[in-house]
Amino acid sequence: MSGWIDLAGQRALVTGGSKGVGQAVVAALRAGGAKVMTSARSRPDDLPADVAFCAADLSSAEGCAALADAARETMDGVDILVNVVGGSTSPGGGFGVLTDDLWAREINQNLMAAVRLDRALVPGMVARGAGVVIHVTSIQSQLPLPESTIAYAAAKAALSAYSKALSKEVTPKGVRVMRVSPGWIETEASVALAERLAEQAGTDFAGGKKIIMDSLGGIPLGRPAKPQEVADLIAFLASPRAASITGTEFVIDGGTIPTV
Template identity: 50%
Template structure:
């Protein structure tokens, strides 16, 4: 799935929305879809920092139902709907320490960000896809949904596990209606949020960053490939899944973790 500058732009004429697409994995996905010929809309809470941002940007906080509705209305009015939806927004925002460290507010905020935002946006944008009997939805999950670390990410892992189940149910509902739904679960990926997380783990244990990284890798059983993923590698998988080459794929959860998860 390496990028090939001579490949056909097989997403020409398609319109894609990437949530959380101004940095990290989301930005890499947006850039990859643009390279393949798609018109790309990006949404996030804050505008992109770079001045030469190549995508259509619409600011929205997708944890707020009213802003999801306004975003969908804006997209439907300006672009006539979308063909590809990448539900990438998410992240670990709650403290470690297990169940006793987590309040109702922690659980609610993690579910809003990592589950309900995707559900609301799907519900708002699916009608246009169903009218055309065509579309692809990718839910960006995490191997945490299958391999939770209670010391560090309990609420996040539970939210991602719920996203996995929702994604499979939606895929089954829409399979005969022309819309494909897939899940992508990255493992450790070299992004600023991941590096911040590793630094927090290291600091709490009195370790250096490199020691904290090794400690975290041991907790998940190690990464057989010996390194974290790069955002572009995740983006290449997402591009394949939304491309015509993956036309018979739906309902599956694709792990991209360097072999870290012991059982798929």
């Protein structure tokens, strides 16, 4: 990676960096030479010694404020902000089972974490006249799954719209804002889901993966994306090689979305 992009001297904050895509993004930005800080609810055992860490629950305003303060104290500001943290914990059962509390939880985790961190840290980028913000959205903002991810999909759609508006405001001031929209990614959580579905259906792991792909309408590539593949895209967008790219969304879904 270090021969492909140059992020030397850049200060990067990656949320949700303890596993999955976030962990891969931390590794990719480190390899490019950036000084990296990350967060999760608890410190991972395998965190590299040179990566700064702040334990924070980013679904709360207090957690976001604590992380922003830690980034300013530890790195004296942020040049690259990658909002990875997100996910869905709502039960299946469609719209009728989604209480106000469940809606609030999904929105706080998938929308407001990014909004609050941007509000705290982007003004510093604007003051310096340079910076990069990358929001990890989801193809479910376009392809929601009504059985179990309505609130998650709606929150990610809101994040996408907010990100576009932010880019129009701060790009003229030197701050690039982009969205990366993954489809199904083969993380530890998704592997566990495939295994659980396989057990319920009386099939093997490959059969469990097929159940998930079929629920998405199929993945023409024939497999989910790897976390490293998503991280490589994010590292490129954060680098000077993407200096003229802003305000747009990059879909990395193996062809899942069937429309232009």
